[in-house]
Amino acid sequence: MTETKDVIRLTLPAKPEFVSVARLASSGAASRMGYSFDAIEDIKVAVSEACTNAVSHGYKQMETGQIKIVMECGENALTITVIHNGESFDASQALQKLKPIDPYADLDEVNEGGLGLFLINALMDQVTISTECGVAVRMIKFLSRDGVERIANKVSTTE
Numbered sequence: 001m002t003e004t005k006d007v008i009r010l011t012l013p014a015k016p017e018f019v020s021v022a023r024l025a026s027s028g029a030a031s032r033m034g035y036s037f038d039a040i041e042d043i044k045v046a047v048s049e050a051c052t053n054a055v056s057h058g059y060k061q062m063e064t065g066q067i068k069i070v071m072e073c074g075e076n077a078l079t080i081t082v083i084h085n086g087e088s089f090d091a092s093q094a095l096q097k098l099k100p101i102d103p104y105a106d107l108d109e110v111n112e113g114g115l116g117l118f119l120i121n122a123l124m125d126q127v128t129i130s131t132e133c134g135v136a137v138r139m140i141k142f143l144s145r146d147g148v149e150r151i152a153n154k155v156s157t158t159e
């Protein structure tokens with residue numbers, strides 16, 4: 001049986017100033033679904049990185065294209081797909097290079113950039129990148145209701 005999902009679709013200009021709109025929308029969807037504060041922060045960071053990549057690499061900051069964001073609110077998961085039809089890339093090669101910043105490396109050895117995909121991968125539960133036509137980054141965060149129940153239990157009444 002297929003699960004019924006509420007779907008939110010956004011089409012934004014591929015401009016840096018619209019990344020915050022995607023971040024706000026994902027935060028709204030996630031908080032409505034009952035994600036914990038930490039999980040909402042994770043989702044916001046991942047969406048920001050995916051949208052920033054679409055703007056800066058897909059369209060090389062030329063501000064000509066559009067980014068599509070599809071948010072599927074399921075019973076147990078929020079799936080967010082960030083899509084652009086601009087320039088694609090070799091995702092499997094980029095994924096092989098994922099690594100955090102080495103805190104012991106000399107400053108002149110630290111490369112700028114290359115953290116976005118690492119963060120997306122670390123913060124979301126499942127990530128699929130498809131590069132057939134433009135780029136589609138599909139990110140899933142599963143919903144653990146523990147956090148919500150903990151918060152709900154904090155509310156008490158006195159007689």
Ligand SMILES: Nc1ncnc2c1ncn2[C@@H]1O[C@H](COP(=O)(O)OP(=O)(O)OP(=O)(O)O)[C@@H](O)[C@H]1O
Binds near residue numbers: 118
């Ligand atoms: N949506 C995308 N469209 C086209 N190329 C992409 C996309 N996402 C990532 N890339 C490519 O993969 C590389 C790694 O992306 P990643 O986000 O990890 O680092 P970055 O964007 O270069 O730097 P940072 O995110 O740390 O500012 C990019 O430099 C770019 O070449």
Ligand SMILES: [Mg+2]
Binds near residue numbers: 049052115116117
């Ligand atoms: Mg990036």
